[in-house]
Amino acid sequence: LPLLESSNAAVLLAGLGLDPELEVDERLGGAPATVDAVSSARPRTLIIGADLAPAGAAAILTAERGLQVRTxxxxxxxxxxxxxxxxxxxxxxxxxxxxxxxxxxxxxxxxxxxxxxxxxxxxxxx
Structure with missing residues (x-):
């Protein structure tokens, strides 16, 4: 995702047809940053992790109760x-x-x- 000068949240959520009130947390850092985002995610948070080489991606949308994951x-x-x-x-x-x-x-x-x-x-x- 190219980073806008402000948050990408509105564009990302609209493009995916998701609720505009979902939380989006943007981070750089590959797998470690993605795992950290998952372990600290609040309820109703969209997490997308992607890496260029080797190519890979994953997405998580936390539920109303959040995740039962801890570091x-x-x-x-x-x-x-x-x-x-x-x-x-x-x-x-x-x-x-x-x-x-x-x-x-x-x-x-x-x-x-x-x-x-x-x-x-x-x-x-x-």
């Missing part, structure tokens, strides 16, 4: 190895071993979880 742990770590230009071009110059050891393994250790059910932003093979 078990959140760890903020940064390995700046993926950038996206204004044109949408993605450059990934990460070392898979470094990302695994200093990113995933260290984050799971810091999260105090024995066996996470789901991890956002990590390739399925990991």
């Amino acid at each position: 078990a742990a959140r760890v903020a770590r940064s390995l700046p190895v993926r950038t996206r230009k204004a044109t949408g071009d993605v450059h990934d110059y990460g070392d898979p071993r470094l990302l695994h050891e200093r990113g995933l393994v260290a984050s799971l250790a810091a999260a105090w979880l024995d066996t996470p059910v789901a991890v956002a932003g990590v390739d399925h093979a990991r």
Whole structure:
């Protein structure tokens, strides 16, 4: 979605034929941002997650009672190895071993979880 100078909510909801009073939360950040939006969504919220490479998308419209989803742990770590230009071009110059050891393994250790059910932003093979 190209971002307007104001919110995209009115255009998005009208284009989908949805109630204009639904909440729309716009974020950047791929899978981690989408999972965060889902875990903090209020009732009657539209969440659409999309990524360019590899291509994928999902949409959720929460009900009147909201969702029964919670974040078990959140760890903020940064390995700046993926950038996206204004044109949408993605450059990934990460070392898979470094990302695994200093990113995933260290984050799971810091999260105090024995066996996470789901991890956002990590390739399925990991």
